[in-house]
Amino acid sequence: MSIQLSKVEKHFGNYHALRDISLAVEAGELIALLGPSGSGKTSLLRIIAGLESLDSGEILFDDTNVLTLSAKQRNIGFVFQHYALFNHMTVAENIAYGLKVRTRKNRPSKQQIEEKVAELLQLVKLDHLATRYPTQLSGGQRQRVALARALAVEPKVLLLDEPFGALDAKVRKDLRRWLRNLHNDFPITSIFVTHDQEEALDVADRIVIMNEGKIEQIGTPTEVYEHPASPFVYNFLGNVNLFKGRLHQGTLQNGDFSLQLPGYEEVQIEETVGYTRPHDLLISKQKIPDTVTALVTHIHPIGAVVHLELNRIDTNEFLEVEIPQEYFRNLEITKGETVYIKPKQMKVFVEDYVI
Numbered sequence: 001m002s003i004q005l006s007k008v009e010k011h012f013g014n015y016h017a018l019r020d021i022s023l024a025v026e027a028g029e030l031i032a033l034l035g036p037s038g039s040g041k042t043s044l045l046r047i048i049a050g051l052e053s054l055d056s057g058e059i060l061f062d063d064t065n066v067l068t069l070s071a072k073q074r075n076i077g078f079v080f081q082h083y084a085l086f087n088h089m090t091v092a093e094n095i096a097y098g099l100k101v102r103t104r105k106n107r108p109s110k111q112q113i114e115e116k117v118a119e120l121l122q123l124v125k126l127d128h129l130a131t132r133y134p135t136q137l138s139g140g141q142r143q144r145v146a147l148a149r150a151l152a153v154e155p156k157v158l159l160l161d162e163p164f165g166a167l168d169a170k171v172r173k174d175l176r177r178w179l180r181n182l183h184n185d186f187p188i189t190s191i192f193v194t195h196d197q198e199e200a201l202d203v204a205d206r207i208v209i210m211n212e213g214k215i216e217q218i219g220t221p222t223e224v225y226e227h228p229a230s231p232f233v234y235n236f237l238g239n240v241n242l243f244k245g246r247l248h249q250g251t252l253q254n255g256d257f258s259l260q261l262p263g264y265e266e267v268q269i270e271e272t273v274g275y276t277r278p279h280d281l282l283i284s285k286q287k288i289p290d291t292v293t294a295l296v297t298h299i300h301p302i303g304a305v306v307h308l309e310l311n312r313i314d315t316n317e318f319l320e321v322e323i324p325q326e327y328f329r330n331l332e333i334t335k336g337e338t339v340y341i342k343p344k345q346m347k348v349f350v351e352d353y354v355i
């Protein structure tokens with residue numbers, strides 16, 4: 001089932017919570033709604049589900065306008081951050097619940113329900129825990145039961161609101177891999193809300209980045225990470241170094257250094273900002289032309305890479321560099337040492353859009 005949102009608007013009183021939201025989700029896609037707290041992710045999810053009304057705009061499931069359909073009629077599976085399982089029912093009973101409460105006419109036979117539950121238990125890898133109660137499960141296991149329960153009624157669309165938000169980092173990581181694999185085997189159109197960049201980048205086919213009720217960018221994880229469409233996206237997705245300066249005839253002049261920026265020859269801005277990722281900064285112990293001089297203030301080895309925190313001598317600004325462990329060892333950099341930094345590449349946004 002594909003989903004098409006067009007020009008969706010929503011106010012809560014005077015507060016403009018969703019602004020001109022248009023989005024096309026293809027059948028079988030796994031989409032992440034990513035953004036800071038209050039950016040409108042949950043409101044958008046609830047509007048798609050039919051749990052919240054909208055002021056104006058259109059929502060199509062395939063070619064059907066669903067605005068007049070209730071949440072139930074939209075045939076949506078919902079998984080929330082806090083596993084809303086029934087504690088007095090076993091895992092198997094929880095999963096069967098949605099089928100058992102159907103009207104007699106639509107209810108599968110007892111045997112069909114049992115088969116469906118067994119199939120879902122296998123899918124979420126909990127067959128050995130079918131007779132346990134929710135209180136006897138870990139948080140991660142409970143979320144898998146919640147997902148199996150949502151899938152039992154064979155929804156056309158699956159909506160997940162911070163499904164792993166209440167779990168610790170390791171379990172979260174395992175579960176998001178598991179969700180990715182599950183989705184590969186069982187490609188139901190799914191939209192999940194998260195404020196965790198890594199989770200969105202790791203799991204989603206495409207990411208919708210939201211800020212203050214607007215969509216900032218829609219793209220694959222690689223597109224949004226490698227080609228952020230706005231300063232907001234650049235800052236929000238990963239670490240970034242800012243180089244304030246003057247852009248003139250294709251050169252960014254900043255403190256003690258200047259950098260040629262191909263593609264920006266026609267642009268002149270007195271005060272702008274260049275954005276560079278930590279792994280796009282060159283670091284050297286020898287002074288080379290057009291470099292920034294900085295002091296190494298912290299060294300954090302993290303697995304195969306080393307993060308270095310630096311303080312620029314000329315502007316006193318903070319910089320972050322990321323280099324492979326092996327390269328770091330060869331350089332023999334120590335804390336307190338003076339080093340020279342040069343961006344390999346930099347992005348400048350003109351009127352909020354990258355050239």
Ligand SMILES: Nc1ncnc2c1ncn2[C@@H]1O[C@H](COP(=O)(O)OP(=O)(O)OP(=O)(O)O)[C@@H](O)[C@H]1O
Pocket residue numbers: 012013015017035036037038039040041042043044195
């Ligand atoms: N029922 C409501 N009544 C009034 N304001 C609301 C209501 N629901 C949401 N809002 C406001 O709309 C804005 C967007 O909220 P929403 O929950 O959609 O954001 P979010 O991106 O999901 O945030 P979070 O990550 O914190 O859950 C917030 O400022 C919130 O206070």
